Amino acid sequence: GFQTPPHIALFPSAGMGHLTPFLRIASMLLSKNCMVTLFTAHPTVSATESTYTSLFLSTHPQLKHINYQITPSHHSNSTTDDPFFLQFAAISRHAHLLRPLLSSTSPSFSAIFSDFSLASSITQVAADLAIPNYMVSTSSVRFFSLMAYLPILTSEPAKLSSSSFEVNIPGLTPLSISSIPPPFFDPNHLFTEHIVSNAPAFSEAKGIIINTFDWFEPETLAAINSGRALSNLPPILPIGPLEPYELSKDQFQSLPWLDNQPEESVVYVSFGSRTAMSKDQIRELADGLERNGCRFLWVIKSSKVDKEDNQELEDLLGSSFLERTQNKGIVVKGWVNQQEILAHPATGGFINHCGWNSVMEAASRGVPLLAWPQHGDQRVNAEVVENAGLGIWARDWGWGVERLVKGEEIERKIGELMKSEKLRDRARKVGEEARKARGTDGSSDKVLMGVIEVLNL
Ligand code: BUP
Numbered sequence: 106g107f108q109t110p111p112h113i114a115l116f117p118s119a120g121m122g123h124l125t126p127f128l129r130i131a132s133m134l135l136s137k138n139c140m141v142t143l144f145t146a147h148p149t150v151s152a153t154e155s156t157y158t159s160l161f162l163s164t165h166p167q168l169k170h171i172n173y174q175i176t177p178s179h180h181s182n183s184t185t186d187d188p189f190f191l192q193f194a195a196i197s198r199h200a201h202l203l204r205p206l207l208s209s210t211s212p213s214f215s216a217i218f219s220d221f222s223l224a225s226s227i228t229q230v231a232a233d234l235a236i237p238n239y240m241v242s243t244s245s246v247r248f249f250s251l252m253a254y255l256p257i258l259t260s261e262p263a264k265l266s267s268s269s270f271e272v273n274i275p276g277l278t279p280l281s282i283s284s285i286p287p288p289f290f291d292p293n294h295l296f297t298e299h300i301v302s303n304a305p306a307f308s309e310a311k312g313i314i315i316n317t318f319d320w321f322e323p324e325t326l327a328a329i330n331s332g333r334a335l336s337n338l339p340p341i342l343p344i345g346p347l348e349p350y351e352l353s354k355d356q357f358q359s360l361p362w363l364d365n366q367p368e369e370s371v372v373y374v375s376f377g378s379r380t381a382m383s384k385d386q387i388r389e390l391a392d393g394l395e396r397n398g399c400r401f402l403w404v405i406k407s408s409k410v411d412k413e414d415n416q417e418l419e420d421l422l423g424s425s426f427l428e429r430t431q432n433k434g435i436v437v438k439g440w441v442n443q444q445e446i447l448a449h450p451a452t453g454g455f456i457n458h459c460g461w462n463s464v465m466e467a468a469s470r471g472v473p474l475l476a477w478p479q480h481g482d483q484r485v486n487a488e489v490v491e492n493a494g495l496g497i498w499a500r501d502w503g504w505g506v507e508r509l510v511k512g513e514e515i516e517r518k519i520g521e522l523m524k525s526e527k528l529r530d531r532a533r534k535v536g537e538e539a540r541k542a543r544g545t546d547g548s549s550d551k552v553l554m555g556v557i558e559v560l561n562l
Pocket residue numbers: 120121122123125375376377378379380404439440441442443444459460461462463464466481
């Protein structure tokens with residue numbers, strides 16, 4: 106018989122790493138005939154966030170959009186000046202604005218999908234309005250489990266000390282202490298405080314939607330979903346790799362250079378939307394690429410927030426590097442269409458920080474990774490990448506700022522990345538499994554259809 110489709114409210118948090126999965130989820134839900142309303146906080150931290158939202162709206166006219174105004178926190182907290190962390194807190198502080206917006210929208214909402222970093226504030230609003238709330242975690246299941254357990258770790262300092270060897274979450278394989286994000290050792294750090302205060306609300310959600318797939322993180326998923334680990338959590342719902350939606354070509358710098366390169370010959374180098382490397386490290390990386398002699402496409406960022414990135418390439422690299430390597434590679438500044446670069450037949454390897462969206466994009470395309478985590482969840486993610494066989498990880502390179510990684514070391518690792526047939530075959534296998542998971546009747550497709558079905562009841 107006739108049914109009105111479910112109406113889902115989407116609440117992303119700050120930064121492209123958080124917005125991207127929500128836009129992809131929106132597109133997937135629309136294609137499965139759901140009604141979707143996207144809530145965005147204005148102003149955004151980066152210019153790219155607003156550009157992507159407008160572009161998405163123009164290509165998805167069925168989407169409803171509510172843009173609500175917030176007062177950003179301009180002043181740095183004593184423990185961090187990271188504008189994205191400050192924005193997480195600012196969005197949470199404005200949760201009271203959402204109640205009237207949610208209750209007055211028609212048709213009424215069947216569910217909320219909200220970013221985990223807004224968990225406690227949205228959970229309260231959702232409960233008051235009796236709307237089921239699903240949480241979306243934008244990282245690996247492995248890192249999600251660490252966040253969920255963080256309140257216990259910080260309340261018993263013996264369990265989380267930088268002098269111990271590993272961190273144990275009962276029922277899961279231990280995490281190496283060197284993978285724990287440094288702010289977690291400081292309970293007063295804004296990032297730590299924010300996660301500790303949101304984690305208790307994780308268990309109030311109807312489910313935790315994660316951009317991953319069964320085959321990629323089988324043990325962690327099975328341990329949590331069987332109740333052997335973190336038994337207070339609702340089901341984890343792996344629906345990834347999220348399907349990238351079509352991005353209009355003329356919005357990006359076009360890269361005809363790539364079209365003229367041999368198959369699987371190019372190393373794509375990018376550290377995501379919010380990692381700026383030091384000038385010294387940029388020079389060493391240039392040295393590593395040049396020594397190795399590989400073809401490369403390198404996207405450089407020299408500032409955390411795109412609006413402030415105005416250093417010239419010549420200043421960063423020296424003009425002679427650009428001249429010497431002009432037949433080998435290209436260096437670009439500004440935003441590129443990463444999903445298209447990873448899908449390009451010429452791309453043969455990816456040097457990346459292991460931001461989770463990038464990892465899932467590489468997995469979908471079967472592109473092997475050289476993991477070079479910089480901060481946050483990225484070392485835990487690198488562990489997952491290594492275990493799944495999607496890439497190699499130079500563990501001893503430390504966190505981004507920990508030490509200067511020399512050109513010779515980089516040269517060697519690029520060799521491992523690009524020359525190993527075994528790695529390439531394994532990455533290809535990951536790509537096949539990823540496509541299977543989200544294809545019709547694949548594990549991730551079934552999970553998403555299951556969620557929609559429940560909302561239809
Ligand atoms: Br940079 C860049 N083009 O030039 P991650 C990124 N992206 O399409 P992050 C581009 O942004 P967090 C560019 O494909 C991915 O979907 C990329 O998310 C896209 O890392 C997204 O990989 C970046 O998760 O976020 O930006 O560091 O710190 O939250 O993980």
